[in-house]
Amino acid sequence: MYWRRTLIALATITHKEIQRFLRIWVQTLLPPAITMALYFIIFGNLIGPRIGPMDGYSYIEFIAPGIIMMAVITNSYSNVVSSFFGAKFQRHIEEILVSPTPNAVILLGYVAGGVSRGLLTGFIVTLVSLFFTRLHIHNLPVTISVVFLTSVLFSLGGFINAVFARKFDDISIVPTFILTPLTYLGGVFYSISLLPEFWRWVSMTNPVLYMVNAFRYGILGASDINIWTAYGLILFFIALLGSFSLYLLHRGTGLRT
Amino acid sequence: MHALKLENLNKTYASGVVALRDVNLVVEEGDFFGLLGPNGAGKSTAIGIISSLVTKTSGQVAVFGYDLDTHRWEAKSALGLVPQEFNFNNFETVEQIVLHQAGYYGIPPRVARRRCERYLRELGLWEKRRAASRTLSGGMKRRLMIARALVHEPRLLILDEPTAGVDIELRRSMWEFLRHINRSDGVTIILTTHYLEEAENLCRNIAIIDDGEIVENTDTQSLLTRLGTHDFILDVQQDLDRLPEGLEFSLRPLGPRQLEVEVHKDQTLTRLFAQLAEAGIHVSSMKNKSNRLEELFLRLLRDRGPEDRRLA
Numbered sequence: 298m299y300w301r302r303t304l305i306a307l308a309t310i311t312h313k314e315i316q317r318f319l320r321i322w323v324q325t326l327l328p329p330a331i332t333m334a335l336y337f338i339i340f341g342n343l344i345g346p347r348i349g350p351m352d353g354y355s356y357i358e359f360i361a362p363g364i365i366m367m368a369v370i371t372n373s374y375s376n377v378v379s380s381f382f383g384a385k386f387q388r389h390i391e392e393i394l395v396s397p398t399p400n401a402v403i404l405l406g407y408v409a410g411g412v413s414r415g416l417l418t419g420f421i422v423t424l425v426s427l428f429f430t431r432l433h434i435h436n437l438p439v440t441i442s443v444v445f446l447t448s449v450l451f452s453l454g455g456f457i458n459a460v461f462a463r464k465f466d467d468i469s470i471v472p473t474f475i476l477t478p479l480t481y482l483g484g485v486f487y488s489i490s491l492l493p494e495f496w497r498w499v500s501m502t503n504p505v506l507y508m509v510n511a512f513r514y515g516i517l518g519a520s521d522i523n524i525w526t527a528y529g530l531i532l533f534f535i536a537l538l539g540s541f542s543l544y545l546l547h548r549g550t551g552l553r554t
Numbered sequence: 555m556h557a558l559k560l561e562n563l564n565k566t567y568a569s570g571v572v573a574l575r576d577v578n579l580v581v582e583e584g585d586f587f588g589l590l591g592p593n594g595a596g597k598s599t600a601i602g603i604i605s606s607l608v609t610k611t612s613g614q615v616a617v618f619g620y621d622l623d624t625h626r627w628e629a630k631s632a633l634g635l636v637p638q639e640f641n642f643n644n645f646e647t648v649e650q651i652v653l654h655q656a657g658y659y660g661i662p663p664r665v666a667r668r669r670c671e672r673y674l675r676e677l678g679l680w681e682k683r684r685a686a687s688r689t690l691s692g693g694m695k696r697r698l699m700i701a702r703a704l705v706h707e708p709r710l711l712i713l714d715e716p717t718a719g720v721d722i723e724l725r726r727s728m729w730e731f732l733r734h735i736n737r738s739d740g741v742t743i744i745l746t747t748h749y750l751e752e753a754e755n756l757c758r759n760i761a762i763i764d765d766g767e768i769v770e771n772t773d774t775q776s777l778l779t780r781l782g783t784h785d786f787i788l789d790v791q792q793d794l795d796r797l798p799e800g801l802e803f804s805l806r807p808l809g810p811r812q813l814e815v816e817v818h819k820d821q822t823l824t825r826l827f828a829q830l831a832e833a834g835i836h837v838s839s840m841k842n843k844s845n846r847l848e849e850l851f852l853r854l855l856r857d858r859g860p861e862d863r864r865l866a
Contacts, residue, residue, distance in 0.1 A: 299627065302660020309657025313650075320645070388641040392651075392702070395605045396658035397630035554567070554608045 306398040314410025333422045337429040362513040363485030368422040373415030373448040377455030400546035411452030440515030447508040453538035479505045555583045557742035563613035573599040575766040588757030596766040605635045634708030644688035659706035673701040693724045785843035788813045791836040798833035
């Protein structure tokens, strides 16, 4: 009985979250499709042929996995951060806090919403990429698992940001000043083998590099890093951010007086 | 059975403000209970703790015998809250708000839809079920919050100033609805309100909280009998040139055809009318000078603090 009720609560939050981003699809699903199409046109079609092949692939083939992953990361993060902060701001988060829904279910529900938007956006961008290049899936289980786990990780990041945010400015600081630089410098547009030794070493401290490369390995079969290191890192950060999110919910940080 | 039991409840905010001091309170099952107090007395903090929106400093809260800390699911499932401020998603429809709330309590969708229809119809919102909540009037929003709080059919319903800003017609219909669910469905109700007429009309038992402490906790009738005197305004049929002398009652003219009279609790209105008739004064209408509970409330607080205490 308890588990059935808990599952209904989880399904409700997840459904509500999916309903939310689908209702405002012009703001949530359309912009990444347009932005990523522009990346493909400019970097892939116009500049790409002048750059030449990278790691044995045409430039547009090389950047396609990174661009898809970039869409997944930013959309997973922004879905949770904006939805949860919006619920705090309008105070309708109290509907859930007053209810018996366990904290883990609240977290899972919001993360499920973020993952749903992240994966749907990734799928849309993949469809867009097919207008510009052909994608050969080298390893389907790796491709799916890496994109899923990365989406979970950044949804958790968005949740923590939303818990601490007090005003709307606070939900754009992390994406603008941390997430975007990490993603652009995470090997989306280049292979780190092109970098001098020092900058290659600096790049190796960027966790996004491991996710982008693991995903690129799943699609192209080429990667700058060890795939198992990438899995280990992603799972470690999921465990870390997940535990911290639950701790924040338990303490009621930013939610309870 | 105790619907709600607060034991040694304390709350000190991070700023150092002490909101609750060793509050002990019991509300019996089936009661219609009023929690009154001036602004900042601790009512909302107490309700916040009961509904898990405020973290307590110490003490215990039990809902129908279930401790809120150790039996969260059972305690919270038995509780429904209608908060003071609108706190629903402005972009969701009326129906979505109620159905989502049911989902958070683990109510299966089919049951939730049936209950949603019942409460939206009873509260006159069924026709508006597909309207975005932001398009509703203030009164409709208040009713929506009640429907939302009832969809999981709680045994204890807490209403934090449910009729604030609601017109008199709607207020009366909400009173009827609350009486109905209290009597027919057996829902225990705890009400906070600034309209003391509302508390006098609805509540069987009343607690008054002031400065974080419960200063009165008794049944409404016993509380009202503590008023030593009761002031009435009388409209009389003829102009009064002078006040009659030798009456047992203290009279004060308010206008040529209006009198204020003080009736002690050992005096009767029958005696007053008889004496006025003997003096040739015929009363055409009579009303309370102020709400009795309001008068008592003000006296209680005046006795406890400075006379210029700011009341709601």
